[in-house]
Amino acid sequence: MNFYPEFEVVRNDSRCIRCRVCERQCANEVHWYDADGKVMLSDESKCVNCQRCVTLCPTRALKIVKSDCRLRENANYSDQTIKEIYRQAETGGVLLSSMGNPNPLPVYWDKILINASQVTNPPIDPLREPMETRVFLGKKPEHITRNADGTLNTQLAPQLTLSMPVMFSAMSYGSISYNAHASLARAASALGICYNTGEGGLHEDFYKYGKNTIVQVASGRFGVHKDYLEAGAAIEIKMGQGAKPGIGGHLPGTKAVGDVAKTRMIPEGSDAISPAPHHDIYSIEDLRQLVYSLKEATEYRLPVIVKVAAVHNIAAIASGIARSGADIIAIDGFRGGTGAAPTRIRDNDGIPIEPALAAVDKRLRDEGIRNNVSIVCGGSVRSASDVVKAIALGADACYIATAACLAMGCHLCRSCHTGKCNWGIATQRPDLVKRLNPDIGSQRLINLMDAWRHEIKELMGGMGINSIEALRGNRLMLRGVGLTEKELEILGIAHAGE
Numbered sequence: 001m002n003f004y005p006e007f008e009v010v011r012n013d014s015r016c017i018r019c020r021v022c023e024r025q026c027a028n029e030v031h032w033y034d035a036d037g038k039v040m041l042s043d044e045s046k047c048v049n050c051q052r053c054v055t056l057c058p059t060r061a062l063k064i065v066k067s068d069c070r071l072r073e074n075a076n077y078s079d080q081t082i083k084e085i086y087r088q089a090e091t092g093g094v095l096l097s098s099m100g101n102p103n104p105l106p107v108y109w110d111k112i113l114i115n116a117s118q119v120t121n122p123p124i125d126p127l128r129e130p131m132e133t134r135v136f137l138g139k140k141p142e143h144i145t146r147n148a149d150g151t152l153n154t155q156l157a158p159q160l161t162l163s164m165p166v167m168f169s170a171m172s173y174g175s176i177s178y179n180a181h182a183s184l185a186r187a188a189s190a191l192g193i194c195y196n197t198g199e200g201g202l203h204e205d206f207y208k209y210g211k212n213t214i215v216q217v218a219s220g221r222f223g224v225h226k227d228y229l230e231a232g233a234a235i236e237i238k239m240g241q242g243a244k245p246g247i248g249g250h251l252p253g254t255k256a257v258g259d260v261a262k263t264r265m266i267p268e269g270s271d272a273i274s275p276a277p278h279h280d281i282y283s284i285e286d287l288r289q290l291v292y293s294l295k296e297a298t299e300y301r302l303p304v305i306v307k308v309a310a311v312h313n314i315a316a317i318a319s320g321i322a323r324s325g326a327d328i329i330a331i332d333g334f335r336g337g338t339g340a341a342p343t344r345i346r347d348n349d350g351i352p353i354e355p356a357l358a359a360v361d362k363r364l365r366d367e368g369i370r371n372n373v374s375i376v377c378g379g380s381v382r383s384a385s386d387v388v389k390a391i392a393l394g395a396d397a398c399y400i401a402t403a404a405c406l407a408m409g410c411h412l413c414r415s416c417h418t419g420k421c422n423w424g425i426a427t428q429r430p431d432l433v434k435r436l437n438p439d440i441g442s443q444r445l446i447n448l449m450d451a452w453r454h455e456i457k458e459l460m461g462g463m464g465i466n467s468i469e470a471l472r473g474n475r476l477m478l479r480g481v482g483l484t485e486k487e488l489e490i491l492g493i494a495h496a497g498e
């Protein structure tokens, strides 16, 4: 079925100098030059509105606009729903999407407001007074203990030390490009935080960033071997992902080429399919075995993270994980991004990170096991204020991925699964990969994190709080607006005015 395209290319012919930059820049082959008519033409049906041509057009002759040609209005069957039905009726296939759930479901971060000190409890000026943004992730002792000779026992379980409570979340080499990985690794190293290999293994060039690398072990076990485990600062067992809870991963054979295949330890051109479950984990006891196998393999030097998607009974699941021997729980909300996920799963499975985080923190506190684990939350953490709200709701640190991609140039066109990312991030095509310069990519990530670090300090200073540790789980610093009693109860915060 042929539809009028979703986007229209608007070219101002009086500005267009026929330089053909747009033609060269568009991996979707939307633009071409008609030599006879001496004009640039477009096939708008292929445009994904990635804005590459708009950004690089030297005379600002281009604009991409949403088409106003719609099917007849219907509040029940939206244009998109109808088109998806047509598409499936033609192909018989599962619809695929990328990046996070774009639907207008509540964003709780935007309905939570942060406190500020006035009169009786003075704020702190972060420019003049020290503020501690460092965090240490891992098990903490319940009590101070002494050794036999009376000295303090300062022995701690392995900790992941971060200069600020933000890390780059898992994105595998294969789903993102070599240059994107290089940008993340370099930035994490310069910032004193961590990035995450995702399930694609660790390219040999990046072993040197090991101190700032979280190495992931997913159900497919791609690229997992002893040196890989030992190279990282922490090991993450991926049980689930916010964008696609309950299903595995799939890197098509077309992307499993060259170094991507080598790093994953699979034959070139073969589909890299990670199964939905880990075939050796069907209970918390099984999970415990893997946690301890990984600790054993790395001589108990590294903290082990268990990453799960935020789902309905997340608090009970987290309680089990906290008892499994894991050092850190990572919870990924339903808005978390992905390189590719079935659209129906991405848009309908899982729950938002905010209530999931609040429920997990409360449950672990109620059970007296909060210090058994640190909590890292992700799944649409978009700004420094989201980070501060997450810490006050109970997180020790946050994971960001979509925001990191945006810093590297992503325009959220949500076409990562096509492998034709015009910004050089979610692609393996050499001509596209080289569009992302790792020097620039890493510097932009560093700039973003420096800006957030400063804003986090300002927000904390405004509350009269001078360390992340003092903010963690401090829900008195939060108020809700426009939330129901039930939502406030789950978030554990009072309404504005209370």
Ligand code: SF4
Pocket: 009, 025, 026, 027, 028, 029, 030, 031, 046, 047, 048, 049, 050, 051, 052, 053, 054, 064, 422
């Ligand atoms: S896909 Fe991107 S580069 Fe191509 S026409 Fe659309 S906005 Fe321009």
Ligand code: SF4
Pocket: 050, 098, 099, 405, 409, 410, 411, 412, 413, 414, 415, 416, 417, 420, 421, 422, 423, 424, 425, 426
């Ligand atoms: S990473 Fe690339 S393909 Fe994916 S949303 Fe961003 S710009 Fe689009």
